[in-house]
Amino acid sequence: MTKRLYPIVFICLLGAQLLFAQDSESNNSQPANISGAWQISWQSRRGSQEGTIQIQQDGSKLSGTFQDSSGSSPLSGSVAGNNVTFSVQIQGRPMTLAFTGTIDGDKMSGTFQPQGGGGGRGGRGGGQGNHSWNGVRKQGNSGQSAPEQNQDEDDEYGL
DSSP states (O other): OHHHHHHHHHHHHHHHHHHHHHHHHHHOOOOOOOOEEEEEEEEETTEEEEEEEEEEEETTEEEEEEEETTEEEEEEEEEETTEEEEEEEETTTTEEEEEEEEEETTEEEEEEEEEEOTTOGGGOOOOOSOEEEEEEEOOTTOOOOOOOOOSOHHHHTTO
16 A cells, blocks of 8 residues: 555645746746836827936836926836836925836836926916826937926926
8 A cells, every 4th residue: 555655645645746836937027127218109189299218127127207398207106917006206395296107018008197396387377187108118229309498387297
């Protein structure tokens, strides 16, 4: 009887190791690599707007800069699988842009919501609602110039 158990125990142990290896692979879902420069665009009251984000990635942690017609602002966030979240503190203004989106290779898209910023243009409340955005990874280091300096920052973010 004991001799018959050895093959069964061996097969069970081997099977358990294989299942464990498979399970640990599926739990280690690596975050998408989104390091580099991205051209992003969004709609505002003034029409289509563009900017550039430069992202450095350390595992799932993101840092970098957001460059638009208002200038350069710090970016921080995270990526989990193909989902990205990051925020941008607009320099010189009490406004943060909170971005969420999904990554598909060299493309990203999602929504952002202005937070803070007070009364908006002409005393209108600013920062309400989600606005759509999309981004495309820039190829190479073709230094693109910053967008033209802007007159009304509230409208720039859809406020």
